Amino acid sequence: MSKPILxxxxxxxxxxxxFGDKIFAVDxxxxxxxxxxxxxxxxxxxCGKSTLxxxxxxxxxxxxxxxxxxxxxxxxxxxxMDPDVVRKTxxxxxxxxxxxxxxxxxxxxxxxxxxxxxxxxxxYPHTPKKExxxxxxxxxxxxxxxxxxxQKYSVELSGGMKQRTVIATSVILSxxxxxxxxxxSALDVTSQKMVIKMILDLMEKGIIKSLIFxxxxxxxxxxxxxxxxxxxxxxxxxxxxxxxxxFDPIHPYTKALMGSIIVPEEGLRDVKLxxxxxxxxxxxxxxxxxxxxxxxxxVMPECRVRSVELxxxxxGRSYRCIIPEEDLRKAYKSEKR
Amino acid sequence: MKGYRNYFLKQLVWFLVTVVVAFTLxxxxxxxxxxxxxxxxxxxMAQGMSNATGVQAVYEQYTELFGTDKxxxxxYVIYIRNVLRGDFGYSISQYPRTVADVIQSSIWWTVALQFxxxxxxxILGNSLGALAxxxxxxxxxxxxxxxxxxxxxxxxxxxxxxLVIFAVNLRWFPTSGxxxxxxxxxxxxxxxxxxxxxxxxxxxxxxxxxxxxxxIGMRSMAIYELNADYVKYARFLGIKDSKIIRYxxxxxxxxxxxxxxxxxxxxxxxxxxxxxxxxxxxxxxxMLTAVLGGDYPLISAATLIVTLMVxxxxxxxxxxxxxIDPRIKAAQSE
Numbered sequence: 001m002s003k004p005i006l007x008x009x010x011x012x013x014x015x016x017x018x019f020g021d022k023i024f025a026v027d028x029x030x031x032x033x034x035x036x037x038x039x040x041x042x043x044x045x046x047c048g049k050s051t052l053x054x055x056x057x058x059x060x061x062x063x064x065x066x067x068x069x070x071x072x073x074x075x076x077x078x079x080x081m082d083p084d085v086v087r088k089t090x091x092x093x094x095x096x097x098x099x100x101x102x103x104x105x106x107x108x109x110x111x112x113x114x115x116x117x118x119x120x121x122x123x124y125p126h127t128p129k130k131e132x133x134x135x136x137x138x139x140x141x142x143x144x145x146x147x148x149x150x151q152k153y154s155v156e157l158s159g160g161m162k163q164r165t166v167i168a169t170s171v172i173l174s175x176x177x178x179x180x181x182x183x184x185s186a187l188d189v190t191s192q193k194m195v196i197k198m199i200l201d202l203m204e205k206g207i208i209k210s211l212i213f214x215x216x217x218x219x220x221x222x223x224x225x226x227x228x229x230x231x232x233x234x235x236x237x238x239x240x241x242x243x244x245x246x247f248d249p250i251h252p253y254t255k256a257l258m259g260s261i262i263v264p265e266e267g268l269r270d271v272k273l274x275x276x277x278x279x280x281x282x283x284x285x286x287x288x289x290x291x292x293x294x295x296x297x298x299v300m301p302e303c304r305v306r307s308v309e310l311x312x313x314x315x316g317r318s319y320r321c322i323i324p325e326e327d328l329r330k331a332y333k334s335e336k337r
Numbered sequence: 338m339k340g341y342r343n344y345f346l347k348q349l350v351w352f353l354v355t356v357v358v359a360f361t362l363x364x365x366x367x368x369x370x371x372x373x374x375x376x377x378x379x380x381x382m383a384q385g386m387s388n389a390t391g392v393q394a395v396y397e398q399y400t401e402l403f404g405t406d407k408x409x410x411x412x413y414v415i416y417i418r419n420v421l422r423g424d425f426g427y428s429i430s431q432y433p434r435t436v437a438d439v440i441q442s443s444i445w446w447t448v449a450l451q452f453x454x455x456x457x458x459x460i461l462g463n464s465l466g467a468l469a470x471x472x473x474x475x476x477x478x479x480x481x482x483x484x485x486x487x488x489x490x491x492x493x494x495x496x497x498x499x500l501v502i503f504a505v506n507l508r509w510f511p512t513s514g515x516x517x518x519x520x521x522x523x524x525x526x527x528x529x530x531x532x533x534x535x536x537x538x539x540x541x542x543x544x545x546x547x548x549x550x551x552x553i554g555m556r557s558m559a560i561y562e563l564n565a566d567y568v569k570y571a572r573f574l575g576i577k578d579s580k581i582i583r584y585x586x587x588x589x590x591x592x593x594x595x596x597x598x599x600x601x602x603x604x605x606x607x608x609x610x611x612x613x614x615x616x617x618x619x620x621x622x623x624m625l626t627a628v629l630g631g632d633y634p635l636i637s638a639a640t641l642i643v644t645l646m647v648x649x650x651x652x653x654x655x656x657x658x659x660x661i662d663p664r665i666k667a668a669q670s671e
Contacts, residue, residue: 057573092574099573104566107584108664109591115571122576153663170574 004072005210006033006056006095006177011069011079013055016062023283024067025051027234030310031212033177038203038211040221040242042257043231046280049214050100052231053181056212057097059086074176074209093123096175096208100182102163106154112165113150116172123173136172142205143168143198160191164198171207178208182215196224218261222246227316230254233280233291236310238319250328251319252296290321298323298331344659352652359644364416367637368409375399425638430630436638439623444642446515447612447619451604454540458547459597465548466555467586470563480552488549492610496542500614503538510538513616539615547600554596558589591662595654602650603643 008031015023025048033039043049054064058071058078071079073094078086091097099105107115116136120127137147149157149165157165163183171178180199184192202208213225221228221242228245230238230253238251249255259274278295281287289304290296296303303322312318313325321328379396400406407415419425425436465484469477490498504512516522517531562568562585571581612621620639627635658665 059573061572087572087575087577090575091572092576097570097573099566099570101566105570107567107571107588109588109662110584118571118576118580119574122574122580155664166570 003035004032005035005074006031006212007070007072008032008056009070009072011055011071012067013051013060014065014067015051016065021284024286025064025234025283026055027286028069029055029231029234029236031056031229031236033210033212035209036203037227038213038225040213040215040225040228041231042215042218042221042228044280045216047231048234048283049216049231050181051234053097053179053212053214056179057091057095059083059091088123092119092170092175093173094175095177095179096170096173098167098170098178098180098183101186102166102183103159103186105166106162106169108154111151111153112169116150116169119169119172139172139207140168143201158191160187160194163187163191163195167195167198167202171202174207176209177212178202178210179212180214183213184220185215185217196220200224218246218257230257233286234283235291235320237292237321239310240315240317244317248329250313250317250325251292251321252298252328253292254319255328255332256295256297298328341659344665345656348652348655348659352648355648356645359648360417360420360641361413363637363641363644364413367633368412420641426634428627428632428635430626430632430635436634439635440620440638440642443618443620443623446617447604447621450536450539450612450617450619451543452601454543455547455597455600455604458544459551459593459600461544462548462551463555463590463593466552467559467589469552470556470559470589471582477556481556484549484552484556486549487545488553490546490549492542492546493614495546496539496611496614499538499542511535515618535615535617539611539617542611542615551593551596555589555593558592559585562586562589591658594657594661598650598654602647604646 008029010028010030011026012024012028013026015025017023027048029052031039031041041049041052051064054060055066056071058073058081060066060083066079069079070077073090076094078090078094081090106112113133113136117129117132120132120135133150136150140147140149143164145161145164145168149161154162154165163186167180167183178199183199184195187195199211199213203211211225213221215221218228222245225242227239228242229236230245230251232253238245238249238254240248240250245254246258249258253276256274256276260276276295281291281294287293287304289302289306290299290308293299293303300322306322308320308322310318310320319325375396379392379399423437425440428434428436428439431439462484465480469480487495500512503509511517511534515532515535516528517535520528520531522528565585565588568581568585571584572578609621609624611617612619613625616622620642624636624639626632627639
């Protein structure tokens with residue numbers, strides 16, 4: 001097995017509301033990404049996906065606060081480090097980020113190249129501008145972006161071009177880990193495809209070592225990442241390889257999510273489309289038992305009282321439910337008939 | 338640069354069109370007023386005159402002077418020709434001085450009072466607002482109520498408060514005038530000193546009001562920009578706060594520049610109150626006497642100047658905006 005590039009252990013972060021209430025939007029989340037691998041994280045709106053993306057960066061600003069856990073990048077634990085040092089040496093350099101809203105991610109009154117200068121000089125203060133330009137031009141061309149983009153303002157770029165510019169800028173210093181928070185959700189299918197291809201290129205060309213891709217589009221993850229994690233109400237409910245997760249889901253929530261996807265593929269088309277009834281719990285007062293209990297088809301009285309841990313069933317697979325996997329599979333099978 | 342040249346030309350054409358329209362309105366509006374202005378003037382001039390032929394003679398003389406007996410198109414041509422020559426006719430309230438002469442002697446007082454006051458108030462207000470947005474906490478909690486209080490005091494209120502405190506009670510500064518009334522304008526030290534002392538109260542009354550409004554505007558713009566997505570993104574790429582703050586304030590400044598152009602353009606209207614209360618010899622006081630004295634030529638000329646100043650200020654604003662805000666440039670080149 002190859003060594004992990006990013007190892008996150010039991011990371012917990014919380015928001016603080018203006019009334020002082022703490023909301024644990026990321027609750028004891030562990031993620032491990034090996035060299036050359038990618039992990040997708042999916043879930044409903046409000047399940048804590050984007051907060052997890054922010055939390056994984058290891059740098060927090062209000063209203064998000066760090067509570068506990070470790071973030072280890074290539075053997076270096078950054079969660080105990082001075083935030084200023086993290087910012088200067090880690091962010092953008094070791095771990096980088098592609099935001100959800102690339103439309104507004106670039107300063108409207110600054111040319112792309114000047115922003116790249118600022119990014120590079122934030123980490124390597126005395127880099128000459130000429131060198132930066134050469135580096136940026138090379139990197140942009142390698143990723144299939146015309147060098148003219150560097151001399152433009154963000155308003156002069158189309159949506160898809162803007163997103164690709166943001167991606168190229170995020171990886172300008174070849175970070176080890178890249179966290180992409182819904183990088184393609186706001187784009188049309190053509191641009192979406194280009195963006196996804198570009199992100200895969202980053203891995204292939206060795207610009208980044210591992211990727212965490214966050215989205216609500218499960219079919220997309222299936223095509224992009226090696227592993228998939230499903231998040232629900234701030235917790236990971238299931239993890240496995242992309243194939244296993246799509247074709248052999250264990251957790252009732254994963255199963256329900258798969259049932260609510262419109263699948264264009266032949267053979268899967270006749271599967272009935274279902275919605276998950278109910279809404280996720282309020283994280284201000286999370287239920288003491290299983291968080292999915294209220295919406296679960298297989299709920300038992302025990303589910304509401306016993307807190308349930310993520311159960312490792314080997315082969316990189318784990319899920320969070322008290323019902324044994326065989327029983328769940330059996331139930332799914334009988335359901336189909 | 339071609340895109341910018343087109344933008345410039347387009348703005349210039351619009352500027353000229355508005356000038357012509359403003360010019361025409363300034364010509365037509367007084368002539369649409371009910372009643373005959375000449376008759377009104379003559380009626381005032383002729384008070385106490387019992388000689389009907391004399392009144393008739395005065396009336397005819399004025400009719401000829403203003404050309405009101407000619408067709409309106411011809412009047413327009415005469416009007417434009419006169420304005421281009423800088424000839425606005427005679428001032429009625431300060432006869433026999435010409436309107437051009439009256440305006441020339443007072444406008445510089447106004448410009449010298451207002452222009453620095455607006456600039457100082459704008460810079461101070463924006464700096465304070467930016468600081469409040471960045472520091473928040475205590476500084477913000479103290480500055481904001483003060484700014485809201487300052488910006489909501491009517492201009493005459495501020496002038497009177499300063500007048501009562503510093504001129505009447507403390508006697509630090511004189512109550513009125515542009516210089517000591519028994520002095521003759523010269524370049525002597527005493528005169529210059531007197532001008533400086535008389536300058537303070539009207540100056541600060543304008544500065545204080547400007548600070549309040551600008552600080553509030555800048556604070557909310559800066560808070561808005563501080564929460565923008567690009568700020569978060571720049572942070573996650575490791576850029577220092579000191580640099581991000583520079584992005585934020587540059588962007589927050591853009592709408593504030595509109596405010597600056599607006600106050601510079603409407604300078605004379607804004608001057609009215611401060612100048613009247615401190616009897617400052619500027620264009621504001623002149624306009625007041627013109628209005629009170631029914632001095633139509635003077636009012637008309639002053640209105641034209643105000644209009645032109647607003648138009649020029651906005652034209653300059655558009656030009657500067659095209660240079661500093663790429664969004665405008667991009668929108669124009671499409």
